[in-house]
Amino acid sequence: MIAPMGRSVYARLMRSTLLLAAAFFTHGLAPAQSDLIVAGLGRDLPLKVTASATERVLLVDLILDEEWHAYARDVGGGRPVGLSLDSGCDFVAAGPLRLPETGGAKLEGAVRLRLPLEHIGQDAELRATLAIQVCDALECLTPMTLTLSGEVKPLGVLLVVAAPGERTDRISGWLEARGFTVDVATYVDVTLAACDRHDVVLADSDVFRAHGVDGKTIQRFPRTATPVVAVGFLGTQLVEAHGVAMTSGYI
Amino acid sequence: MNHQGHGVALDHAIFKTPNAVSFPVSETKERGPNQEGHTSPLYPDGMTATYGVVDFEVDKPDGWNPTLVSHEGFFTDVPGFESLVEGQSSKMLGSLALARQGTYFYWGYSIDPQRLTDPAEDTLENVVRYMATKRGERTTPFVCKTRRSLWVYLALNRESGYLRGIEEHFPGSVLEGSRQGYEPSPAGLEAWLEENLPYVFSGKSEAHRGERYKTIYEVDFDAKALRTPNAERASLERWVHLAASGDGPEAGRATVLLGRYVHPDVAPETWAEAPAWYATWRDRLVFVESAGFWWMEDPTQPAQPR
Numbered sequence: 001m002i003a004p005m006g007r008s009v010y011a012r013l014m015r016s017t018l019l020l021a022a023a024f025f026t027h028g029l030a031p032a033q034s035d036l037i038v039a040g041l042g043r044d045l046p047l048k049v050t051a052s053a054t055e056r057v058l059l060v061d062l063i064l065d066e067e068w069h070a071y072a073r074d075v076g077g078g079r080p081v082g083l084s085l086d087s088g089c090d091f092v093a094a095g096p097l098r099l100p101e102t103g104g105a106k107l108e109g110a111v112r113l114r115l116p117l118e119h120i121g122q123d124a125e126l127r128a129t130l131a132i133q134v135c136d137a138l139e140c141l142t143p144m145t146l147t148l149s150g151e152v153k154p155l156g157v158l159l160v161v162a163a164p165g166e167r168t169d170r171i172s173g174w175l176e177a178r179g180f181t182v183d184v185a186t187y188v189d190v191t192l193a194a195c196d197r198h199d200v201v202l203a204d205s206d207v208f209r210a211h212g213v214d215g216k217t218i219q220r221f222p223r224t225a226t227p228v229v230a231v232g233f234l235g236t237q238l239v240e241a242h243g244v245a246m247t248s249g250y251i
Numbered sequence: 252m253n254h255q256g257h258g259v260a261l262d263h264a265i266f267k268t269p270n271a272v273s274f275p276v277s278e279t280k281e282r283g284p285n286q287e288g289h290t291s292p293l294y295p296d297g298m299t300a301t302y303g304v305v306d307f308e309v310d311k312p313d314g315w316n317p318t319l320v321s322h323e324g325f326f327t328d329v330p331g332f333e334s335l336v337e338g339q340s341s342k343m344l345g346s347l348a349l350a351r352q353g354t355y356f357y358w359g360y361s362i363d364p365q366r367l368t369d370p371a372e373d374t375l376e377n378v379v380r381y382m383a384t385k386r387g388e389r390t391t392p393f394v395c396k397t398r399r400s401l402w403v404y405l406a407l408n409r410e411s412g413y414l415r416g417i418e419e420h421f422p423g424s425v426l427e428g429s430r431q432g433y434e435p436s437p438a439g440l441e442a443w444l445e446e447n448l449p450y451v452f453s454g455k456s457e458a459h460r461g462e463r464y465k466t467i468y469e470v471d472f473d474a475k476a477l478r479t480p481n482a483e484r485a486s487l488e489r490w491v492h493l494a495a496s497g498d499g500p501e502a503g504r505a506t507v508l509l510g511r512y513v514h515p516d517v518a519p520e521t522w523a524e525a526p527a528w529y530a531t532w533r534d535r536l537v538f539v540e541s542a543g544f545w546w547m548e549d550p551t552q553p554a555q556p557r
Contacts, residue, residue: 052269155379170365178376200382202362206314207316227386228354230357230358232358233317236317236319244355244390245352245391246319246355
C-alpha cells in the first residue's frame with residue numbers, strides 16, 4: 001500500500017489539477033486520438049496518468065506532483081518505467097519505448113511516453129501495461145502496475161481534389177499509412193452528406209494557376225459541420241467563400 | 252509564398268501530438284532595415300535581428316503558394332484565432348502559412364507527400380488529428396477587412412517605396428467624406444492614420460462595400476467627437492454611462508454609437524437599460540472588426556441562451 005506521505009492531499013490534488021490542465025493545453029490532449037481507459041491507479045497519489053493512441057503510436061502522459069519523480073532507467077533507486085502491449089490484442093510494438101530527454105534518470109513534472117505501434121489484428125482493441133514506481137527524496141511508493149485499454153479507431157478523412165490522379169493516390173496512400181481511412185471526392189461532386197460523414201475534410205490544392213478548379217465551384221463547396229483543412233489557393237477561396245476572416249488578407 | 256516558414260509556434264499541439272515535431276533551421280536570415288519593429292501574431296514584440304527559417308517543402312514549388320497578409324495583424328481580434336506559422340514571401344516578410352479559425356485550418360503549403368519534408372509530414376498528420384477535435388467550434392463571421400489594411404499602405408511604402416497604395420488604393424478604400432484634406436503622400440497618410448484610425452469603421456451598410464476594394468471605410472465622427480475609439484472597452488463603458496444619464500447631445504451620440512457597435516444579437520430592447528444590460532454581458536463581449544466592427548458575444552465562450 002501507499003507509504004505515509006505527510007503532505008496535504010488537497011494541496012497535491014490542486015497541484016495535480018493545475019499540472020494536468022497545463023499538460024492538456026501543452027499537449028492538446030483532447031481526443032486528437034483515441035483516449036484509453038487507465039485502470040489500477042489508486043487515489044490520492046502524487047501521480048496522474050492519461051493515455052491515448054492512434055494506430056501508429058501509444059501515448060502515455062504522466063503528471064508527477066512537485067518533488068516526486070519516476071525513473072527513466074535503473075540507477076539503483078526506484079523501478080524504471082516500463083510500457084508493454086498485452087499479447088492477444090490487435091497491436092504490437094513497432095519500436096522501443098521513447099522517453100523524454102532527462103539530465104539524469106529522473107522523470108519529473110509532465111512526462112510523455114511514446115510507444116510506436118503496428119496494427120496487426122482484425123479489430124481495434126489495444127491493451128497495454130504500464131509499470132511505474134514514484135519516489136520523492138525520502139521514500140518510494142509501492143511499484144504500480146496499471147492497465148491501459150480501449151478501441152483505437154482510425155479517423156475518417158474525406159480528401160477533396162480537383163481531379164483524381166497520381167497526386168491523389170500519393171496523398172491517399174500517405175493518409176492511410178498514417179492510420180486514417182480515406183474517401184476521395186472532387187470539388188465538383190463533393191456533397192454535404194459526404195463531408196458530414198467524415199471526421200475531417202482535407203481540401204487539396206495545387207499551386208497558383210495549376211489547381212484546376214474555378215471560383216464558382218468553390219463557392220458551392222458544402223458548408224459542413226465537419227472540420228476542414230483547407231490547402232493552398234483553393235483553400236483561401238474555400239475559406240473566404242465560407243465567410244471566415246483568416247484568408248481575407250490575400251494579395 | 253515559397254516552401255519555407257518562420258515564427259513557428261512550436262508549443263502548439265500541432266507540433267506535439269501525436270508526433271513530436273522537430274524542425275531543423277535550414278537558414279538564418281537577417282531582419283531587413285525596414286522590418287525593425289515589425290509585429291505580427293507570432294512576433295507581438297517585434298522581429299528579432301535574425302530569425303530562423305524552416306522547410307515545409309523540399310524545395311521551392313514550381314509556382315507559388317498563396318501570400319496572405321498577416322503581418323499587420325488582420326486577424327488578431329478574431330477570438331480563438333490561431334496563427335501558427337508565418338511563411339516566406341517576396342511580397343512581405345510575414346504571410347499566413349498555418350492557421351486555424353473555428354472549424355477551418357488553413358495549410359498554405361502543398362500536402363503532396365512528394366513535396367513535404369519529414370517534419371512537415373508529421374505536422375500535417377497532427378493537424379488532421381487536431382482538427383478532428385474542433386467539430387462544433389464557434390467563430391465570428393467575416394464581413395469586412397480590419398482597419399489595419401489602411402495602415403498597410405504606409406508599411407509597404409516604408410518597406411519598398413510602394414506609393415500606389417497611398418495615391419490610389421487608400422482613396423479608393425475610404426468614403427470621400429472621411430478623407431477631406433487627405434494629402435496622398437507618406438506623410439499625409441501617416442497624419443491621417445494618426446488622427447483617424449482609432450475611429451474608423453466599416454461593414455455596416457452598402458456604402459461600406461465596393462466592387463474593387465470590397466471593404467470601404469468610414470471615419471466615425473460621433474465617436475471622434477466623444478474621443479471614444481470604437482474598439483476600446485472604456486469607450487463602450489462611457490457610451491453605456493452616457494446613454495443612461497440623460498437627454499443631452501452626448502447621451503444622444505452615445506445611444507447612436509451603442510446602436511452602431513453593439514451587435515443586435517446581444518443588444519437590449521432600449522438603451523435606457525444600458526447599465527443593467529452591460530452588467531450582464533460585460534465579461535462575454537468582444538470587439539471584432541472583421542465581423543463588422545461589433546461588440547458581440549465571444550464565440551470562444553459557451554453559448555448562453557437569451
